[in-house]
Amino acid sequence: MRLLLVLTAVLSMVGCMTVDRGGGPQREVRDDNQVSYKNDSSPRKRLMVLPFLDSSDKRPQSVRDRARAAFISDLNRSGELIAMDSRELNIDLTKMMDPAGGYKLSEVSKAAGALGFNAVLEGRVLDVRVKRSADNVGVVRQMTTGFEVVAQVRVVTARSGQEVFNTIKTVTLKDQGVRVGERVETDKFLQNNPDMIDVIVKDAFLDFSPQVLTALEKISWEGRIAAIQGDRIYLNVGKISGLEMGDLLKVIEDGNDIYDPESGTHIGRAPGRLKGTLEVISYFGTDGSIAIIHSGSGFKENDRIEIY
Numbered sequence: 001m002r003l004l005l006v007l008t009a010v011l012s013m014v015g016c017m018t019v020d021r022g023g024g025p026q027r028e029v030r031d032d033n034q035v036s037y038k039n040d041s042s043p044r045k046r047l048m049v050l051p052f053l054d055s056s057d058k059r060p061q062s063v064r065d066r067a068r069a070a071f072i073s074d075l076n077r078s079g080e081l082i083a084m085d086s087r088e089l090n091i092d093l094t095k096m097m098d099p100a101g102g103y104k105l106s107e108v109s110k111a112a113g114a115l116g117f118n119a120v121l122e123g124r125v126l127d128v129r130v131k132r133s134a135d136n137v138g139v140v141r142q143m144t145t146g147f148e149v150v151a152q153v154r155v156v157t158a159r160s161g162q163e164v165f166n167t168i169k170t171v172t173l174k175d176q177g178v179r180v181g182e183r184v185e186t187d188k189f190l191q192n193n194p195d196m197i198d199v200i201v202k203d204a205f206l207d208f209s210p211q212v213l214t215a216l217e218k219i220s221w222e223g224r225i226a227a228i229q230g231d232r233i234y235l236n237v238g239k240i241s242g243l244e245m246g247d248l249l250k251v252i253e254d255g256n257d258i259y260d261p262e263s264g265t266h267i268g269r270a271p272g273r274l275k276g277t278l279e280v281i282s283y284f285g286t287d288g289s290i291a292i293i294h295s296g297s298g299f300k301e302n303d304r305i306e307i308y
Contacts, residue, residue: 043221043242043307045118047075047083047212048158050093050103052205053124059197064125067202071123074209081216082240082287089115105154106161113158114302116236118219120158121212123205126150126168128197147173147196149204155215159222160257165215171204225251225303231292233278235305238289243280248308249291251275251299275299277308 049072052064075083096107112120127150155165223237255270276296280289
């Protein structure tokens with residue numbers, strides 16, 4: 001596990017634990033937030049990662065912030081998508097919180113869609129605990145310690161707010177060692193070792209990365225027309241998003257939301273009308289592109305685009 005290298009350093013300071021390194025391949029966790037380019041020409045989706053939540057107000061915000069930064073970096077290094085910290089964007093999340101302290105994802109998804117995102121991710125720490133057990137007889141005892149983080153990750157589409165991923169996972173690391181005359185005091189152990197909490201929370205969320213990438217395969221890639229100036233059409237997706245010069249894009253009008261007439265339940269959004277096609281001819285800005293009309297007419301700002 002990627003946790004073991006860092007964990008070993010932490011435990012050496014504690015001075016009374018050993019780690020079994022046989023739990024699988026190690027994975028490096030860096031603190032950068034660089035986006036890798038894909039090896040193929042297919043476009044990549046944009047994922048908005050919201051500030052992580054915590055069921056307890058006793059753990060510092062910095063623990064969640066560092067876990068989220070590592071998680072975003074891990075997703076971006078895959079080259080399959082563009083994951084961005086929502087705090088880098090012009091979006092006020094304080095108005096999109098429910099009374100229970102969670103996000104109103106239906107409202108967040110609308111704001112994310114307007115900014116060109118395909119999906120929104122919410123992460124939450126549900127519990128952090130340590131379980132220690134030892135032989136009850138003798139001064140020298142064999143003790144087993146288990147570190148657990150219970151975390152939840154949800155992903156919804158930006159276009160409709162439909163949930164495509166919702167998983168609760170318990171990540172556990174166990175260690176066995178001999179203790180001499182030591183009492184089992186789990187709360188005190190965590191209080192005296194804040195670095196341990198930081199490491200295991202970060203590792204818990206990193207364990208979600210492969211599943212999140214798989215879940216995003218269910219979501220269709222799309223972009224938006226950002227502006228129209230003469231015969232030039234400016235798009236909110238470009239080279240980093242995986243577009244190449246010469247790509248043909250469909251321009252689709254947003255369809256209407258369809259609701260069940262009896263229950264009022266939202267069923268989905270009907271496919272929009274195909275207006276025509278665009279051809280990518282150049283790039284601009286950080287991740288934008290310029291296109292010209294290939295066929296059709298009546299294009300306007302905020303029209304949805306898809307790969308032809």
